Amino acid sequence: MKHLSLQWRITLLTALLIACACVCMNLLLYRTGVTGMDALNGFMMQYQPGSADPLTIEIPQEEMSSLLAHFSQEVYDAKVVFGRKGWCITVVVTIVSAAIAYFVSGRALKPLQQLAQQAQQVDQDSIATTRLDENTVQEFGQLSRSVNRMLDGLAQSFELQRQFAGNAAHELRTPLAILQTKLELFAEEHPAMDSETAGLIRSLREQLDRLTALVRTLLEMSNLQSVSRTDQIALAPLVEEILTDLTPLAQKNNISLQQDCEELGMVGSDALIYRLVFNLVENGIKYNRPGGAVRVTLQQEKQTAVLRVADTGPGIPADCRESIFQPFFRVDKSRSREMGGVGLGLALVREIAVLHGGSVTVERSSENGTTFAVTLPLAQPC
Incomplete structure (x- = not known):
């Protein structure tokens, strides 16, 4: 059940409720109809010619047993048909009601589907500009406002993170440039350095180049929005x-x-x-x-x-x-x-x-x- 969509959950619960109501109503009607038919059948079986009851039926004695048997069979057949029609009506009403519930619930949940489509468009690049529509059904409008407040907070956090990266990269440029200059001067002033020192200087310069490239890229990424x-x-x-x-x-x-x-x-x-x-x-x-x-x-x-x-x-x-x-x-x-x-x-x-x-x-x-x-x-x- 938890893997079904909300629309299908509403449809199934509505169909189940209508089916239960139809079954209960069908059992009640069937019970009432069968009781009436059985009472009529019992009256016919107990009727004796010459009775004091106001109802008088003139039937030859030799045909009476055949009439009673035929009438009992007709009553039984009528009960079978009555019950079968009741269950068929129950099934048809349940299916039709489920179909109506599906389409009605789909229309009622359309604002939620629109909110879901809008939410799918939100990513780290569009989080500052994409907002959910708040002009909708009251319950969904409240959800949209809550999500929009969350997006505002996230956008602000991303912007602060971007500013921090840009500021940090900007502050790192000067000391890196100084270090790189000092290493170049040291290499020029000591051309006869031993191989171990030369390897150390070369390794430091390589790492400084990597750091410089990193800082340059961070600055570029933090300033993208301001570029014409x-x-x-x-x-x-x-x-x-x-x-x-x-x-x-x-x-x-x-x-x-x-x-x-x-x-x-x-x-x-x-x-x-x-x-x-x-x-x-x-x-x-x-x-x-x-x-x-x-x-x-x-x-x-x-x-x-x-x-x-x-x-x-x-x-x-x-x-x-x-x-x-x-x-x-x-x-x-x-x-x-x-x-x-x-x-x-x-x-x-x-x-x-x-x-x-x-x-x-x-x-x-x-x-x-x-x-x-x-x-x-x-x-x-x-």
Whole structure:
């Protein structure tokens, strides 16, 4: 019962109540009708010619026994038909009532279904703007107000978290820059240092580079909302520019870059869309097999531009295909450290896509490679 929807629960309970009422009424009517029929049958069986009763029936004596037997059979048949019709009526009334209850309860629960659809649209990216409709039935209106207050609190918490990350990253930039400068000066002033010290300096500089990249990405993510998104962007030239910029990295990793892009345009932030495509292609190069390829395609599907970045890497496990868009998540932590990743590249890609009214998903993934699909709204024709 607990797995049934509320509409089906109301329907079944209503049908059960009506069935019980019909059964009780049917038993009462059957009992009353049968009692009357039996009384009439008993009167006929006990009637004797010449009785003082006012009713007089002139029947020949030799036909009396046959008449009484026939009359008893007719009474029995009438009771059977009466009972059968009563139970048929009970079944029909129960089924019709259940159907009426189903449709009536569905109409009564329609506001709840609308609230459920609105609630399904709420996620961490739209939590600040999506609110449930409070102008509805009193009980559901109270539920909507409660949920909206909860969403306001969550949106405020997310905003405070975003501000904290941005402020912390901003404050970390200065000491990191000072440390990096001091290490570079130390290396220049001590060219003849021993191998152990040189290894230590090299390791410190690598970790500082990782921290600097992390801080830079955190700052970008915290400031996304404030970036202007009014640029007219030609997507095909943008992809070509990114592939040109990443050609040295691809050659270093023995990866070939391919593209097949339609001439499509959109309105948004040129810098952010550049970063979105750059991160996807860079990941395709880094997490690929030697001698592999990264293919970028761009085509129009309905009213959206669909950008696909396909690589020939080892693929992403099925249980990680949603988590990879969460901050600091890594499929292979040891390899990510080796590549210098901080676990924010795909999180930033998702933030940028959602900010422009689009989305990003893992369209397919296997041991032969992975394809990321990004949908972005096309520019409306003037």
